[in-house]
Amino acid sequence: xxxxxxxxxxxxxxxxxxxxxxxxxxxxxxxxxxxxxxxxxxxxxxxxxxxxxxxxxxxxxxxxxxxxxxxxxxxxxxxxxxxxxxxxxxxxxxxxxxxxxxxxxxxxxxxxxxxxxxxxxxxxxxxxxxxxxxxxxxxxxxxxxxxxxxxxxxxxxxxxxxxxxxxxxxxxxxxxx
Amino acid sequence: xxxxxxxxxxxxxxxxxxxxxxxxxxxxxxxxxxxxxxxxxxxxxxxxxxxxxxxxxxxxxxxxxxxxxxxxxxxxxxxxxxxxxxxxxxxxxxxxxxxxxxxxxxxxxxxxxxxxxxxxxxxxxxxxxxxxxxxxxxxxxxxxxxxxxxxxxxxxxxxxxxxxxxxxxxxxxxxxxxxxxxxxxxxxxxxxxxxxxxxxxxxxxxxxxxxxxxxxxxxxxxxxxxxxxxxxxxxxxxxxxxxxxxxxxxxxxxxxxxxxxxxxxxxxxxxxxxxxxxxxxxxxxxxxxxxxxxxxxxxxxxxxxxxxxxxxxxxxxxxxxxxxxxxxxxxxxxxxxxxxxxxxxxxxxxxxxxxxxxxxxxxxxxxxxxxxxxxxxxxxxxxxxxxxxxxxxxxxxxxxxxxxxxxxxxxxxxxxxxxxxxxxxxxxxxxxxxxxxxxxxxxxxxx
Numbered sequence: 366x367x368x369x370x371x372x373x374x375x376x377x378x379x380x381x382x383x384x385x386x387x388x389x390x391x392x393x394x395x396x397x398x399x400x401x402x403x404x405x406x407x408x409x410x411x412x413x414x415x416x417x418x419x420x421x422x423x424x425x426x427x428x429x430x431x432x433x434x435x436x437x438x439x440x441x442x443x444x445x446x447x448x449x450x451x452x453x454x455x456x457x458x459x460x461x462x463x464x465x466x467x468x469x470x471x472x473x474x475x476x477x478x479x480x481x482x483x484x485x486x487x488x489x490x491x492x493x494x495x496x497x498x499x500x501x502x503x504x505x506x507x508x509x510x511x512x513x514x515x516x517x518x519x520x521x522x523x524x525x526x527x528x529x530x531x532x533x534x535x536x537x538x539x540x541x542x
Numbered sequence: 543x544x545x546x547x548x549x550x551x552x553x554x555x556x557x558x559x560x561x562x563x564x565x566x567x568x569x570x571x572x573x574x575x576x577x578x579x580x581x582x583x584x585x586x587x588x589x590x591x592x593x594x595x596x597x598x599x600x601x602x603x604x605x606x607x608x609x610x611x612x613x614x615x616x617x618x619x620x621x622x623x624x625x626x627x628x629x630x631x632x633x634x635x636x637x638x639x640x641x642x643x644x645x646x647x648x649x650x651x652x653x654x655x656x657x658x659x660x661x662x663x664x665x666x667x668x669x670x671x672x673x674x675x676x677x678x679x680x681x682x683x684x685x686x687x688x689x690x691x692x693x694x695x696x697x698x699x700x701x702x703x704x705x706x707x708x709x710x711x712x713x714x715x716x717x718x719x720x721x722x723x724x725x726x727x728x729x730x731x732x733x734x735x736x737x738x739x740x741x742x743x744x745x746x747x748x749x750x751x752x753x754x755x756x757x758x759x760x761x762x763x764x765x766x767x768x769x770x771x772x773x774x775x776x777x778x779x780x781x782x783x784x785x786x787x788x789x790x791x792x793x794x795x796x797x798x799x800x801x802x803x804x805x806x807x808x809x810x811x812x813x814x815x816x817x818x819x820x821x822x823x824x825x826x827x828x829x830x831x832x833x834x835x836x837x838x839x840x841x842x843x844x845x846x847x848x849x850x851x852x853x854x855x856x857x858x859x860x861x862x863x864x865x866x867x868x869x870x871x872x873x874x875x876x877x878x879x880x881x882x883x884x885x886x887x888x889x890x891x892x893x894x895x896x897x898x899x900x901x902x903x904x905x906x907x908x909x910x911x912x913x914x915x916x917x918x919x920x921x922x923x924x925x926x927x928x929x930x931x932x933x934x935x936x937x938x939x940x941x942x943x944x945x946x947x948x949x950x951x952x953x954x955x956x957x958x959x960x961x962x963x964x965x966x967x968x969x970x971x972x973x974x975x976x977x978x979x980x981x982x983x984x985x986x987x988x989x
Contacts, residue, residue, distance in 0.1 A: 477848070478935065483845040493822075516730060519954035
């Protein structure tokens, strides 16, 4: 796992631990510069994901099942590889019914802010629809788009863009969203 | 392509009668008054002289600061060049004293601006005259007096400059205006964003929100009293209305399971149009702020976003990818399929109708570059004004002759900044801000 991916994961934990706000990039994750951030800039909490060797843990889902799928430029269609990952996600969710998920759609920086928001939503919905088609209850899933606001990789080359055009299934304990 | 501006001094038979002047009776004009026509011809900036304004009592530093802002406003347009005081032959020592026009002619000043400032308590009074040096007359309507609070001294200067700019170009002014924008900090993958407002030239910054949640693309109401924007404050992107005076915020009623973004006001301020996403599909909706419910204006499986009203409120220009790539369409304000107006190569987005109704500004992406451009409302006469790694989101100055937009540099250290350019592609420049900034939106001209 790259450094950037690791820090993102830790921030996700902090966000989940801090509040029920699904915006794991929002209040609490920021700290510096925010006058009224609800969570503040406390230390990073790594509890909550569970033991990655435990197949019912969020850590296992994220690392072993795979929490994200990637997309081609401007596309929201699921590649065969993405369908494989999402089938495994659906199986896991069907076995571990105590979790709900927010599916985050993201875009690379090549595009306007508004269009990328809509594109990210399209990608998140493609994942949501696939998971539902595999038997995951619709009331366990919600979508959100970050457009180009939260790249995973920051370089301005296709190597980074390819990783940023993603939909990430973010789990939280609880039966519904 | 970037085209140079063309401005000429043009002969006019007469200027319309303007506001009452403070000046002595003008003599008959022997030649045409100084005139710049924006968009015609290529020419050197018009040389002007703005000697430091006179302190007529209690003004202290304000007198000099105000004349400096007048100079900065006028030179900032690219149409004027101030002749520094070291080159002046005459000194202006009294606002009502005689003018030695020969001395200003000798240094080739076409326009001379004199002014005086007085302060009593927190009240400031600024009066000025702009002279046609070659005719030895006051420019018609360019001799006025403004009063306000000392706190608003920059606005007095902007108002003076707006009058001079208007009289010489024939265009509306735009200096006495504010810009709302997103102030940014933090690394690219964890950007902190908060709303801020500033004078059009970057001065007088005030912050309207903290940076605890992502905020995007604020827009002023036509009266300048409210700002509408997209906020992640509830966890999901939602349209939020902010009262500029009280800073009270109101999130528009949620449609469960949806995301709302890209809002803009109608010209009368009573309606907002925006994008609503449901099940992955984004369409354009309208909502009357006085009640009346949600109206769906587009209905297509493609992405429809970035709506902007025509100034008469009868039409909406928007972006859609129904043909596979984002393009620009115009539809009636009541909704409909729309007519495509963008025809060139590449991807078009964020269309914004000029407040004058004559052009639509847009973002264009082609062959790995981004451009800000303008086109006629039927899509003809497309003209690209800028080119960079990432330029996006134009906003119109109140006079419809200048655009401001976001420019972002590439790579991990990439940062956003605000830039302006006039509609001929001339006078591209960065607006000074304390830190990185994006998504500017111009206010109307202040009252």
